[in-house]
Amino acid sequence: MSSIAAIVAEIAEEMRGETERGAVASYIPPLACISPDKFGIAVVMVDGTVHAAGDAQEPFSIQSISKVFALTLALGAVGDQLWRRVGREPSGSAFNSIVQLESEQGIPRNPFINAGAIVLCDVLLGRSEPREAIGQMVRFVRTLAGDDEGSIRIDEAVALAEQDTGFRNMALANYMRAFGNIHAPVERVLGVYFHFCALAMTCCELAMAGRYLMNGGRVDGHSIITPSRARRINALMMSCGHYDNSGDFAFRVGLPGKSGVGGGILSIVPGVASIAVWSPGLNGSGNSQLGTLALERLVQRTGWSVFEPRA
Structure with a gap:
């Protein structure tokens, strides 16, 4: 098991033990029925390797x-x-x-x-x-x-x-x-x-779908968008992807990311990985509470923040 796989499994286990899980989006009835105990994480590396844990194969509303x-x-x-x-x-x-x-x-x-x-x-x-x-x-x-x-x-x-x-x-x-x-x-x-x-998508599907933003606009050797457009979409995800909580997400996680009130977050490490997390309990700004915490811990253990110096 690679170090990334071990980190992903470790974080999923830690999230199972968290008691402060936020509140599900009750104003959309089908989302209000989802258990706040759910947590999934999937990481797709630039070489195509997939590391997943928890409820990463369960579909959820990406909103x-x-x-x-x-x-x-x-x-x-x-x-x-x-x-x-x-x-x-x-x-x-x-x-x-x-x-x-x-x-x-x-x-x-x-x-x-x-x-x-x-x-x-x-x-x-x-x-x-x-x-x-x-x-x-x-x-x-x-x-x-x-x-x-x-x-x-x-x-x-x-x-x-x-x-x-x-x-x-x-x-x-x-x-x-x-x-x-x-x-x-x-x-x-x-x-x-x-x-x-x-x-409706799983964490694994969502992380796969984000590969073009990880890889300069390309997927499986095919150009989806230009590298400059991929860079600009990532920039908007960093500055605007978490609404009035975007600054705090950049401060804590330091990656381009886009949240949804279904509890999902798609986050991109340019040139390295595409990440999807899902936990339906939300914080006060409508972003996944455990999803944000999981991404913060992932970045701390991998050094993947875009603000970290690269070797």
Whole structure:
């Protein structure tokens, strides 16, 4: 067993003993039913080696982690024109805040808050039908993860619950529509958004899907995006990937990362590893409490922080 495998197994065992596990996202009923005792971790190395422990093979709702893949697709669709409609700065506000939209003329601060991701969905919808945009996302993530069996899917029960409880997201979309930054009918854009958030994946699949960001935009010898675009997406994950908790995550972990209220975190060590952790209990900012702790311990034991000097 390699040292990384030993560290991963050790961390999973430590997480089993933690008593402060956070609170699950109760405002989405299917997520409220998930046991806070769950914990999974998967690390995919640049050579393709996979180290996993805990509940790493159990599917969970990736929620806002899907925004990383939506951003990649939107940049592929419209390139840097995207930045006319979405900013690149940390928000300093909650993921579903509407406060800044009025003073900033309906332009979301970044693509990883809810308002920004709704604009991404509007871009990807274009003149297509929602089912086509949703299908494009599912195929893209399956390709990234090497999911030949099609096990990565949309959890329709979660998507329906998102729609039934997503009043604040509806407000965000309508507000941006009033400023002219949402072009398609709001209900169609939100249908795409809710389905993106309802993607269900395992830690192993999610870590595999993040390989292109670890490897300069390439997967299995094929170019997915340019190295400069991969670098910029990683930069946005570092500065904006954990909402108003992004600074603390950078301080504690020191890696690009994107969280979701399903309890998952995708984190990237450029040139080294793609990491996925999952524990459904959240801290006060809506990020996985044990997932963050596990990543902090992983970085402490490996020296993988991007702020560590390289030999």
